[in-house]
Amino acid sequence: MKPREACGIFGVYAPGSAVSQLAYLGLYALQHRGQESAGIAVSDGTRMQVIKDMGLVTQVFDQPRLAGLEGHIAIGHVRYSTAGSSTWENAQPIYRDVGDTGIALGHNGNLTNTSALLEELGTIDSPIESDSELIAACIEKAYPDQERSDGRSFETALLRVLPKLEGAFSLVAMDEAHLVGIRDPLGFRPLVLGRLGQGWVIASETCALDIVGAHFVREIEPGEMVVVDASGLRSHIFAADRRAALCLFEFVYFARPDSVLFGKNVHAVRQRMGELLAKQAPAHADLVMPVPESGIPAAQGFSRASGIPYGDGLVKNRYVGRTFIQPNQIMRDLGVRIKLNPLTENISGKRLVVCDDSIVRGSTTRQIVSLLRQAGAVEIHLRISSPPYRWPCYFGMDTYNRSELIAASLSKLDIAEYLGADSLEYLELDNLIAATGVPPDSFCMACFTGNYPIPVDPELKKQTLREASVNRVADAAKAGVGHATGQRTGITE
Numbered sequence: 001m002k003p004r005e006a007c008g009i010f011g012v013y014a015p016g017s018a019v020s021q022l023a024y025l026g027l028y029a030l031q032h033r034g035q036e037s038a039g040i041a042v043s044d045g046t047r048m049q050v051i052k053d054m055g056l057v058t059q060v061f062d063q064p065r066l067a068g069l070e071g072h073i074a075i076g077h078v079r080y081s082t083a084g085s086s087t088w089e090n091a092q093p094i095y096r097d098v099g100d101t102g103i104a105l106g107h108n109g110n111l112t113n114t115s116a117l118l119e120e121l122g123t124i125d126s127p128i129e130s131d132s133e134l135i136a137a138c139i140e141k142a143y144p145d146q147e148r149s150d151g152r153s154f155e156t157a158l159l160r161v162l163p164k165l166e167g168a169f170s171l172v173a174m175d176e177a178h179l180v181g182i183r184d185p186l187g188f189r190p191l192v193l194g195r196l197g198q199g200w201v202i203a204s205e206t207c208a209l210d211i212v213g214a215h216f217v218r219e220i221e222p223g224e225m226v227v228v229d230a231s232g233l234r235s236h237i238f239a240a241d242r243r244a245a246l247c248l249f250e251f252v253y254f255a256r257p258d259s260v261l262f263g264k265n266v267h268a269v270r271q272r273m274g275e276l277l278a279k280q281a282p283a284h285a286d287l288v289m290p291v292p293e294s295g296i297p298a299a300q301g302f303s304r305a306s307g308i309p310y311g312d313g314l315v316k317n318r319y320v321g322r323t324f325i326q327p328n329q330i331m332r333d334l335g336v337r338i339k340l341n342p343l344t345e346n347i348s349g350k351r352l353v354v355c356d357d358s359i360v361r362g363s364t365t366r367q368i369v370s371l372l373r374q375a376g377a378v379e380i381h382l383r384i385s386s387p388p389y390r391w392p393c394y395f396g397m398d399t400y401n402r403s404e405l406i407a408a409s410l411s412k413l414d415i416a417e418y419l420g421a422d423s424l425e426y427l428e429l430d431n432l433i434a435a436t437g438v439p440p441d442s443f444c445m446a447c448f449t450g451n452y453p454i455p456v457d458p459e460l461k462k463q464t465l466r467e468a469s470v471n472r473v474a475d476a477a478k479a480g481v482g483h484a485t486g487q488r489t490g491i492t493e
């Protein structure tokens, strides 16, 4: 199984525009951040509708479905891919009836203090499946007893809850009249703000602003909440202690190459990684080739800096997503061949530099090396544009289990031998940071260093949340709880 990826989130407030279409396009541009499920919530000011389902954005939505989602506020979410535990219940946006309104939210990241939050929540109506659902439950509990005369009850509840959350949370949220964008105090996951005519857009990455024709305004700051409603946009800082600790792996792998993080174009940064890698770890070879697609910019940079010609050695099936689930033995045996096929003519008899962005478990890379050998490569020098991935991530990339990370237990030489490569070199952390052009204290790089920017409980596991919450469900069914002004449609059980 591959590591699960970060999620993608999108929000738009644009009276007079077809916001569900914009949300669809935004999610389409963010599809690389998650392929398991997709969903959109829309409000016309009085009524909220949510459609979400398993699958890609284009599988969940079609024109009739989108046309039925009318309003001027929308949020959307694409969820990461996993083998096995993917369920409809975990699809987002999460919807919740609160008093006589409805709220919806989409979350990218992982909370690290779910046990404490659950404790504080006390008795609950039904088991809580995810940290994202836990946020929604906390918001409901924090709602003012009486609807505020200025209509800002949602905002008030959020400002009560957000300081209690720990870990990674980039959020888009809405009630019937407000669009909200939130970034945790360390800004683990990206979140940007854009302008669309008189309207506003919030998205995980700038590529989603581009696709809807919005222009980039700024990043949402760590520890900031922005609220958009009929009176415009306002910003609240909800955390006293805040500083940037953006996931460095966003630059390495997650983010789309055409996106901009910290003012730096991701593609250009990745090319620089390849250039620095060529200087740090040169190789005698006839051809520099990428593992498509994640290795392409680094291979371009490596070629440019080394003078070794760049060429293609593997063709990727364009219609295979980043991850695909391997449902049966035939597909498992074929493995990476379904996705990548060698170009024998280009490879045979050659000494290759093979560039990729990262090695996590080593299983894919091992298959790739074997494919290239079968196609006649005489030498294979693997060059990886990030340091050894040694420590589990608790902030949105679910590599909880250290034993699955090949570099956690094996030396570089042992890894090279396991992969079947003639040599293996990783880009040093200093060089990776230099390639970004961003000060080193702006990043979380715990997966490379083991230095987590906030304390984490190594026992933290998602599954325990449901189990822990089951014990807190009230025995007596709470009849009458939940007022149904928020209308859910298209929900398939």
Ligand code: 5GP
Pocket: 002, 003, 004, 005, 253, 291, 294, 295, 322, 323, 356, 357, 358, 359, 360, 361, 362, 363, 364, 365, 366, 397
């Ligand atoms: P491995 O050899 O560790 O099995 O796989 C390495 C490949 O996985 C690299 O090509 C890298 O681009 C890709 N990769 C790194 N992180 C992720 C992730 O979070 N999800 C998926 N699907 N692939 C990843």
Ligand code: MG
Pocket: 291, 292, 293, 294, 295, 356, 357
């Ligand atoms: Mg890859």
